[in-house]
Structure formats: structure tokens, C-alpha cells
Amino acid sequence: DVKVTQSSRYLVKRTGEKVFLECVQDMDHENMFWYRQDPGLGLRLIYFSYDVKMKEKGDIPEGYSVSREKKERFSLILESASTNQTSMYLCASSPRIAPDTQYFGPGTRLTVL
């Protein structure tokens, strides 16, 4: 079974803090993704990566950055957290041979106060 894990299930941070969300997958997938999920807005793509050290902007990259130093790990960074970044953050991965078949982690519920 594909296993995607995220470092925290729940996180509470203060406005202006730097926040790191970590995602690890154990299936040797080339592609990794970060989404946020908000009521009424559905899933929105923040960034994705199709290889180590490669990154591409998704639909809503503003206020976020990412890092992919190892194939299995994809980090999402909020340089200066703001209250409008309170959300559910979901990481996903997919193999190169089926890039659209994405497997999700359990999510991190981030609250910014």
C-alpha cells in the first residue's frame, strides 16, 4: 500500500511565525503535491514537484514556498504565517507512469492565531 505521512495532524501557530509542514512518501514516487482544502472552495493546488530539487507553482502559491531535497520528502513552508492561511493542508504523491493517480496523506489542520 502507498503510504504518505505528514509530520503533524494538528498545528497551532501565531501570525508572523515561520511554519514548516513535512510530507514523506514511501513508494518511490517521482511527483509530490501540496494542496489546501477549505469549506466551499474544495482542494486547491499550492505547489508540486516532479523531481528532486524541481518545483512548479500551482494555483495559489502566494505566501508559500516548498523544498524537495530528497525524493521521498516534500516540505511546505509558510514564511510568515497569516490568519488566512488557517486551513487543512494535504500532501499527495504519484508515480511518473501514472502522474494523475495521486495518493493523499492524512492532512495537517493548521490554525494561525
Add this chain to the structure above:
Amino acid sequence: GQQLNQSPQSMFIQEGEDVSMNCTSSSIFNTWLWYKQEPGEGPVLLIALYKAGELTSNGRLTAQFGITRKDSFLNISASIPSDVGIYFCGGAGSYQLTFGKGTKLSVIP
């Protein structure tokens, strides 16, 4: 961008009933995916469809990739209480998946 319309938005059904939900798009997709998400959890992949006309089952779940490549449906037969959750469709033409807003399913015992 690509838009997906998923319907119905929510459903209340009796245990044992069959359920049907669908997604339609104005764009052609190469892949259709169906996910289930329970409260506080990430989406879990249920069924992946890769060819127009493809009909695939996973236990009591059956999904089809529409011939026009612009739609897909998911059926759940003989629903049980643990089927409760939000079901999402996803359509893809490249790396990026476009997701429906979800169908919230409630099962009344």
C-alpha cells in the same frame, strides 16, 4: 481553468439503498479518479479510470469513465453506515488534477 461539476452536493439515504453520483466537465480528461474523505482525514483513492468507456468495480463501488471523456459516475450498492463521508471526483489531462466540490453522503441506519 478546467471546471468540474459534481452532483448531488449531499445525499441522505437509508441503509441498504443504492447511491449514484456524477461529475461532468466542459473539458476532456484522460483520467478520472474517485476519492472518499472522512472527517479530519485525507482523501482515500477508491477507483482510478484511464480509458473512455471503462467500467471498474471495487467491492460495492462501481465507476465509469464516460464515452465523451467529459463525465464519470460512481455507484455504491447496498449502502452501509461506514459509507458515510464526502466523495470527490478528480479529472486530469496533465499533472494537475481538477477536483469536484464533493458529494456528502449520509446513511440512515
